[in-house]
Amino acid sequence: MSREAILSAIRRGLRRGPLPPDQAAMLRGRIAAHPRHLIPARSRLPRAEQVALFVRNVEKEFGTVARLPDPSAVPGAIAEYLARQNLPPALVAAPHPDIAALPWADHPLLQVEHRAAREGDAVSLQHAFAGIAETGTLMFPSARERPTTLNLLPETEIVLLRASRIVGAYEEAWDLLRAENRDGRTGGFMPRNVMLVTGPSRSADIEQTLELGAHGPRRLHVLLVEDDPSARA
Amino acid sequence: MVHLTSPAFKANAARALSDAGLQKALARSKPQFQAKRAKAAAGLPEFEALRDIARDIKNHTLAHLDFYLEDYAAKVEAAGGTVHWCATAEDARAAVLRICRAAGARTVTKGKSMISEEIGINEHLEAHGITPVETDLGEYILQLRREPPSHIIGPAFHLNREDWEKSFRESHTDLPPDREFRERRDILAEARTLLRQKFLAADVGITGANFLIAETGSSVIVTNEGNGDLTQTLPRVHIVLASIEKVVPTLEDACVFLRLLARSATGQDFSVYTTFSTGIRRETDLDGPHEYHVVLLDNGRSNMVGTPFQDMLRCIRCAACMNHCPVYQSVGGHAYGWVYPGPMGSVLTPTLVGVEKAGHLPNASTFCGKCESVCPVKIPLPKLMRHWREREFERHLTPATTRFGLRFWAWFARRPTLYRWATRAAMATLGWAGRKRGAFAALPLAGGWTAGRDLPAPEGDTFMARYARQRREVRR
Amino acid sequence: MPEPRPRVALFVTCLVDLFRPTVGFAAIRLLEQAGCEVAVPMAQTCCGQPAFNSGDRATARDLARRVVDAFLPYDFTVVPSGSCGGMIARHIPTLFEDDPAYRGKAERLAAKTHELVSFLRDVRGMERVEAAYHGTATYHDSCSGLREMGVKAQPRALLASVAGLSLVEMAEPETCCGFGGTFCVKYPEISLRMASDKTKDIASTGADTLLAGDMGCLLNIAGRLRREGSTVRVRHVAEVLAGMTDSVPPIGAARE
Numbered sequence: 001m002s003r004e005a006i007l008s009a010i011r012r013g014l015r016r017g018p019l020p021p022d023q024a025a026m027l028r029g030r031i032a033a034h035p036r037h038l039i040p041a042r043s044r045l046p047r048a049e050q051v052a053l054f055v056r057n058v059e060k061e062f063g064t065v066a067r068l069p070d071p072s073a074v075p076g077a078i079a080e081y082l083a084r085q086n087l088p089p090a091l092v093a094a095p096h097p098d099i100a101a102l103p104w105a106d107h108p109l110l111q112v113e114h115r116a117a118r119e120g121d122a123v124s125l126q127h128a129f130a131g132i133a134e135t136g137t138l139m140f141p142s143a144r145e146r147p148t149t150l151n152l153l154p155e156t157e158i159v160l161l162r163a164s165r166i167v168g169a170y171e172e173a174w175d176l177l178r179a180e181n182r183d184g185r186t187g188g189f190m191p192r193n194v195m196l197v198t199g200p201s202r203s204a205d206i207e208q209t210l211e212l213g214a215h216g217p218r219r220l221h222v223l224l225v226e227d228d229p230s231a232r233a
Numbered sequence: 234m235v236h237l238t239s240p241a242f243k244a245n246a247a248r249a250l251s252d253a254g255l256q257k258a259l260a261r262s263k264p265q266f267q268a269k270r271a272k273a274a275a276g277l278p279e280f281e282a283l284r285d286i287a288r289d290i291k292n293h294t295l296a297h298l299d300f301y302l303e304d305y306a307a308k309v310e311a312a313g314g315t316v317h318w319c320a321t322a323e324d325a326r327a328a329v330l331r332i333c334r335a336a337g338a339r340t341v342t343k344g345k346s347m348i349s350e351e352i353g354i355n356e357h358l359e360a361h362g363i364t365p366v367e368t369d370l371g372e373y374i375l376q377l378r379r380e381p382p383s384h385i386i387g388p389a390f391h392l393n394r395e396d397w398e399k400s401f402r403e404s405h406t407d408l409p410p411d412r413e414f415r416e417r418r419d420i421l422a423e424a425r426t427l428l429r430q431k432f433l434a435a436d437v438g439i440t441g442a443n444f445l446i447a448e449t450g451s452s453v454i455v456t457n458e459g460n461g462d463l464t465q466t467l468p469r470v471h472i473v474l475a476s477i478e479k480v481v482p483t484l485e486d487a488c489v490f491l492r493l494l495a496r497s498a499t500g501q502d503f504s505v506y507t508t509f510s511t512g513i514r515r516e517t518d519l520d521g522p523h524e525y526h527v528v529l530l531d532n533g534r535s536n537m538v539g540t541p542f543q544d545m546l547r548c549i550r551c552a553a554c555m556n557h558c559p560v561y562q563s564v565g566g567h568a569y570g571w572v573y574p575g576p577m578g579s580v581l582t583p584t585l586v587g588v589e590k591a592g593h594l595p596n597a598s599t600f601c602g603k604c605e606s607v608c609p610v611k612i613p614l615p616k617l618m619r620h621w622r623e624r625e626f627e628r629h630l631t632p633a634t635t636r637f638g639l640r641f642w643a644w645f646a647r648r649p650t651l652y653r654w655a656t657r658a659a660m661a662t663l664g665w666a667g668r669k670r671g672a673f674a675a676l677p678l679a680g681g682w683t684a685g686r687d688l689p690a691p692e693g694d695t696f697m698a699r700y701a702r703q704r705r706e707v708r709r
Numbered sequence: 710m711p712e713p714r715p716r717v718a719l720f721v722t723c724l725v726d727l728f729r730p731t732v733g734f735a736a737i738r739l740l741e742q743a744g745c746e747v748a749v750p751m752a753q754t755c756c757g758q759p760a761f762n763s764g765d766r767a768t769a770r771d772l773a774r775r776v777v778d779a780f781l782p783y784d785f786t787v788v789p790s791g792s793c794g795g796m797i798a799r800h801i802p803t804l805f806e807d808d809p810a811y812r813g814k815a816e817r818l819a820a821k822t823h824e825l826v827s828f829l830r831d832v833r834g835m836e837r838v839e840a841a842y843h844g845t846a847t848y849h850d851s852c853s854g855l856r857e858m859g860v861k862a863q864p865r866a867l868l869a870s871v872a873g874l875s876l877v878e879m880a881e882p883e884t885c886c887g888f889g890g891t892f893c894v895k896y897p898e899i900s901l902r903m904a905s906d907k908t909k910d911i912a913s914t915g916a917d918t919l920l921a922g923d924m925g926c927l928l929n930i931a932g933r934l935r936r937e938g939s940t941v942r943v944r945h946v947a948e949v950l951a952g953m954t955d956s957v958p959p960i961g962a963a964r965e
Contacts (some may be wrong), residue, residue, distance in 0.1 A: 003318035006531045007478065010299045013538030019300045025481070027300055031448045037286050041491065061505070076570040093520075093563050106333060109341070115700040116519035119433055135503040144517040148466050152611045154457055170488045185515055192451040192514060192521050196507040204499070205371035205387065206417045207394055208262050214370060215432075216459025216506070247898055515829035559885045563902045593932050597896050598904075599889025600762060601852035622764030625716075631764060635891070639760055643768045646754040646773070660727050671963040672935045681894035685901035689728065689961035696730035700749055 008079055036171050043134040043168030047230040049131045054166050055224070057136025061199030062212055063220040071098070071225050075107040078158060081221055082110075082123065084136075087156060092117050093125040096145040116147035124150040128161040130173045135198055137195050138222070141181060142193035147228060151195050157217040164228040170196075236381075237586055239570035242593035249564040258278045258391045259562055266556035266649045270607065275471065277496065287493055288611040290486045291547035298538060301480045302529070305403040308450025312512025314525035322352040325530045329354055329439070329472060332526050334362050336470045338436035344454060344461030345369035345548060346441025347385055348474040348530055350453040351585070354439070365439075370424055377404045382695055383566030385573065386498050386552045388454020391565050394420070426461070438464035438522070442475035443549065444490060445527075448483040451509040452527060455494060457501075462508055471522040476530045478546040482493045490549055493609035533585050541620050545580050547610040554604035554614060561598055569594060576604035580617040592630055595621035657698045664693025717745040718783035720776075720822075722793045723755045724924035725945075729960065734923065735951035736789045736825050744834035745785075752779040756796040760889055768806065773801045777814050785832070786822040789947050790923045792890075793853020794824040799857050824854055825947060826922055830863035837870030840952035844942070845875050847916035849907070849930065850883045851923035864922060864946050872951060879910040888929040904933040911941060918959075920946045930959035 011017055019027070045053060061117055066077055082089050090111040091098050104112055127146050130139040131207045138159055142148045151157060167173050181189045201216030212218050226232055238245055249255055274280045294301055300654060306316040317332075325348075333341060334489040343349060343365055355365045355376070366398050371389035375382055377400045382388030401423060414420050422496045440461050442452040452473040455460045457709050465471045496500040514521035528585040536541050555561040555575025566574035571591065579594035588595075595618035604614045625631050644651040667673055667690025675683045681690055717740050722729055725732045733749075740747045757772030776797060780786045788794035798819045805812035831837040846868065854860035868876055887893060887903025904913075911919050919934070919941050921927050931943035942959035958964050 001318075002320040002324055002531075005320050006529075006535050007299045007302070009531070009535035010302075010477075010538050013535060013540065013543070014296065014299070015539060019297065023297075024300060027297055028304075029656055031304070031482055034448060034485045036485050037290075037489050038279055038282055040277055042277070057502070060502075061501075062301040062399075078599055085326065094494060099371075119429065137503055137507075138628055142515075142518060142521060144519060148462070149520045152463050152466060158664070171492065174484045174525075177332075183312075184517070185313060185512065186308075188311075190312070190451060190509070190511045192312075192511055192518060194509040194511075195462065196503075196509075198503045198505050198507075201457070202372045203458045205369070205374075205389055205458075206397055206420055208265050208387070208390060209417055211418050211421045213425070213459070214421060214458035215368065215428065215463055241959040242897070245897075246896070250898055326950050333880075361869050409812050559887070559903050559906075560896075560899055582811075584837055596897065597892070599852065599885050599887065599890070599892045599900075601885035601896055602856040603852070603883070603885070606856055619762060619764065620763070623766055624764070626764035626766075635763060635895075636765075639763055639765055639768060642755075643760060643765075643772065646757075646772055650750050652754045656727055668964045671958065672932065672961040674936070679894075682932070683896040685936060686904060686929065687961060689928050689931045689935070690964075691728040691955060692730055696726040696733040697749075697751070699730050700733065 003009055015167050039169045039171060040134065045168070047228065048232060050168055051163055051166050051231045054131050054133040054136055056131065058199065058222055061136055063136065063199045063222060065222045065224055067224045067226060069226055071101070072103050074102050074160060074225065075104050075110060075192065075224055077223055079107050079110055081123065081158065085156065085219070087123055087151055091123040091125050091155070091158070092150065093119045094127045094146050096127040099125060099127055115153070117149035119153060121154045123156045123158065124154040125158045126150045127158060128159050130166065130176050131161050131166040132170055132173050134169050137196050137198045139190045140195045140197060141177060143191055148193050151197060152216050155217055157214065157220070158220040158221045158223060160225065162225050162227045163231040166231065234561065235569050238253060239582060239586065239591040239671065241595060242568060242597060245568035245570055246564040249568045250375055254393055254396070255391050255565050258393060258563055260491055262387070262390050263562045265396060266500070270497060270553060270556065273496035273500040273502060277492070277501070280496065283489055283493055284609055284611055287489050288547060288607055290475040290481060290489060291610055295538065295543055295546055297420055298477065298480070305445050305447040305450055305480050307432055308447065309512065309527055310374060312450050314450070314512045314527060316527045316529055319530050322530070322532050325352045325474070325528050326354060328528050330357060330361055332470065332472055333358065333437050334554055336436050336524070337508055338363055338433065338470070340435045341365045341437045341439055342431055342435040342464045342468065343367050344440035344456065344464040345372055345388070346439065346474050348441055348476055349439065350382065352530065365483070366435070368428050368431065368464055370458060373424060374400055374427065381567065383574065384555065385550050388439060390634055392565070394469055401451065432463045432467050435468045437470040437472060438468040439472045439474060440465050440474050442479050444487050445475055445480040446484060447480055449511055451511040453487060453507065453509050454702060455491070455504045455507050457505045457508060462506055464522060469522060470524040471526070473510070473527045475527060476500055476532065477534055482575070495549055497553040497607065497609040525703055542580070542584055544612050545584070547612055548577055549610060553607040555611065557603045557607050559599070559601060559603070576614040580621070583621050588624055588636060589630060592625050592644070600615065653695065653697050657695050660691045660695050661693055664691045667691070668693070714744055714746045715784040715837065717747050717785045717787050718780050720753060720756070720780065720786055720788040720793060721747050721749065721959050722788060722790045722796065724928065728928065729945060730922055731953055731957040732789050732928055732945045734945050735945070735947040735953045736787065738951045738953070739825070739829055739947060740787060741836070743783055743829050743835050745833070747883055748783065750779040754902065754918050755758045756793045758793060759890060760795040761796065773804050773815065774811060776801065776812065777818050781818050784808060784821065785827050786818065788822065789825040789945065791851050791858045791860050792925060793823045794822060795853040795857035798820040799807070799820040799854055800899065818845050824860050824920040824922065826864045826867060826959045827858060827860045830866060835867065838867055838950045840950055841872040842874040842949050842954055844918045845916045846918040846920050847911055847914045848876050848882060848946070849879070849886060849919060851926045852885050854922050855883060860922060867950055868920070868946070875951070877912055877914045877916050881910055885927045886930050888925040888926065893929060895918065897951060901933070904929055908933050908937060911940070918942045918944065920944055920949060922946050927960050935961045
């Protein structure tokens with residue numbers, strides 16, 4: 001059988017048999033402890049500067065950011081953004097409690113459907129689990145309330161992110177996920193899919209010239225809700 | 234499968250050097266790749282330290298590869314996935330076909346995967362009535378043109394805009410033939426629209442993997458277009474093609490490589506989409522595949538463990554080596570004649586197809602060392618190419634003229650007195666013959682040198698002769 | 710009491726010995742200016758690099774043993790070439806993995822082996838030279854010198870003290886010229902292409918002189934420049950630093 005053939009070829013190369021139990025236990029210990037390595041200093045900043053770094057990095061990667069004082073401003077900001085982009089006032093939104101709780105009724109002209117995305121959807125509103133300042137990256141762990149297709153199918157993706165959910169480095173985001181997420185199938189923390197998204201989709205395959213909107217969204221707009229007093233600029 | 238033309242490297246290279254379109258593409262891409270990587274590396278003060286850490290993590294993983302692979306596989310299965318251990322390319326092709334058939338698949342979308350080129354899965358599926366569709370923009374046009382990739386991250390970098398337009402007009406015959414491509418964006422838009430339909434229609438999606446994570450049983454893909462994510466999210470079945478050396482222990486370990494990968498490859502700080510896939514759609518999920526298969530390929534890699542070539546298993550396929558290689562930048566990727574071009578290919582290809590077929594590749598290097606200096610996991614590529622030359626020499630694969638020349642010269646070099654006498658006579662002759670012009674435009678037995686450059690004439694005396702003479706004069 | 714003068718063995722290198730003896734004499738003059746006592750071990754021929762890079766380990770090891778025996782007795786070994794210097798300082802010890810006795814000796818020799826210009830500057834602390842050269846020069850960083858021996862700033866620093874000389878940089882001074890030992894005759898077309906890229910880069914600087922620290926690169930670049938009909942003068946950096954440019958015409962230039 002291939003599995004045994006491959007494993008024994010590796011062990012032959014390593015000049016040993018299967019790993020002795022004590023060594024295997026040590027490696028399991030390493031996995032359980034998942035020690036951090038060198039983390040770049042660039043994101044180790046006071047909160048306000050960390051958030052500013054996040055915003056700067058999103059913009060550097062061709063995303064846009066609007067900073068909003070509180071969640072109630074979100075529907076208005078969306079209506080305004082869509083009008084500015086000449087897009088119809090319709091969107092498909094993640095069925096997330098934070099999004100459901102927004103005062104949609106204040107903007108009756110906005111058509112909002114809370115579901116996964118389908119072909120033909122022009123605009124999505126997605127819920128970010130965390131933002132990572134290091135590179136302006138958004139973390140989207142898949143869940144019933146955070147369908148993956150919202151990150152992929154529409155040409156325009158709008159993202160709701162609370163400022164309190166911005167961390168410095170990738171490792172901090174993984175620790176948030178470890179602490180907060182339980183997967184029904186494995187009992188671990190990893191959901192089926194975690195997307196780390198940094199800016200809108202792009203390709204440089206044609207003559208090494210960057211074009212936005214290859215297969216995924218052409219626009220990525222982050223609505224940053226200021227729920228963290230220490231993070232305000 | 235990519236047709237092996239490595240034995241014809243010299244002819245391939247000659248053709249490449251006179252291919253105007255390729256040379257135009259190389260001239261365009263080289264300064265970009267190099268400047269962007271340099272800027273990205275300089276922008277992260279910890280970059281050099283991370284290279285050492287990355288090397289050490291891979292070395293640790295390879296020293297316990299059996300353990301981490303078994304641990305990884307167990308986690309995949311706990312998340313509802315299936316691992317197909319494949320010792321050979323043939324095993325992997327059979328596994329993919331089995332999964333596709335069981336899914337009743339007619340169309341398969343594909344994200345970018347070098348393993349898929351290595352095992353030749355497209356031809357295999359086509360031969361069995363299943364249509365594979367490449368969805369990475371570069372891979373897509375190569376599929377239309379029936380060409381292999383020429384670069385591991387910019388597969389179609391060798392094409393120019395006019396090639397794209399021509400291929401699209403010839404292949405997309407349902408569209409109005411007189412349509413205009415005013416900008417590159419128009420080419421992209423046409424591909425986006427056509428491929429979107431393929432994503433939606435596909436029964437199976439095949440992606441590669443940049444990393445496999447033992448801690449969580451996740452496969453990781455790193456892309457910019459989003460095609461890999463559509464490929465693995467929309468169809469009912471997701472197949473991951475990955476080779477055994479892709480495994481790393483934890484997410485924290487993966488973070489080190491992720492900080493190096495995009496910076497080394499495209500000069501981005503981070504690619505647009507870095508996606509971790511772990512098993513099948515959960516009961517409450519609204520999207521995602523119902524089946525998740527990992528086709529785990531060995532194909533000769535396990536035999537590299539414990540040999541000097543084990544270092545090569547650290548490779549994360551960033552392409553920095555080829556982007557900085559003056560040989561690759563002269564002849565492009567197709568000249569190397571198989572899946573993996575450039576310095577990493579010159580080490581890996583002989584392991585996978587045999588040094589008797591790929592012997593040119595490790596020889597076609599000046600050992601300038603630039604590849605090693607930019608490698609994010611510090612693979613000693615020149616040293617490994619030299620190892621291949623040693624194996625060729627041991628197996629008498631080195632050309633007879635080289636062997637004879639070496640033996641002749643070494644015979645003299647072992648006899649200093651004779652060596653000095655002989656070289657003195659030879660240089661006196663050459664120096665005298667070249668005194669007027671100062672250089673030779675042609676010389677017997679030096680055709681390789683003088684075909685395109687002169688040979689500067691020696692001064693005439695050897696240093697040793699002149700030095701001995703001076704010493705004698707001083708003593709007198 | 711003055712510091713004792715270190716005993717330095719000059720490893721001349723085949724190409725200097727055969728093609729450009731003046732470089733050897735320039736090296737001696739510079740080493741003496743730097744307060745060294747210079748010896749030229751007569752048993753030397755070649756460091757074995759051609760065999761090493763062709764995969765012939767046995768021959769390379771045989772020649773390496775002779776180098777180790779001839780040079781180990783001195784305080785330092787200095788080489789007017791990054792490539793041969795790299796062979797002795799980086800590669801020769803790896804040839805004796807199964808021979809602990811020689812491995813130790815080879816490592817000791819490696820530790821005290823230096824490329825000429827970096828030795829003058831880094832080990833002997835030479836700050837300036839008494840030399841003059843009329844011209845604008847551009848300096849090519851030879852691959853082994855740069856990446857194996859750390860030669861980059863030293864030649865530029867010393868050249869800055871040469872009266873009348875100004876230095877301009879190429880766009881890609883660190884890109885290989887295409888010599889590569891046997892590479893240049895095994896893959897002449899690729900080698901030529903790389904050499905032409907180099908000469909284009911040299912031309913675009915407007916410099917009238919090309920300097921480098923390795924005869925392999927210099928013969929290759931001079932040969933290509935000559936074929937192109939260029940008037941750029943090509944010299945080993947040691948000739949300029951030692952003020953010996955009057956004693957011999959540039960590499961590849963007519964003598965009569």
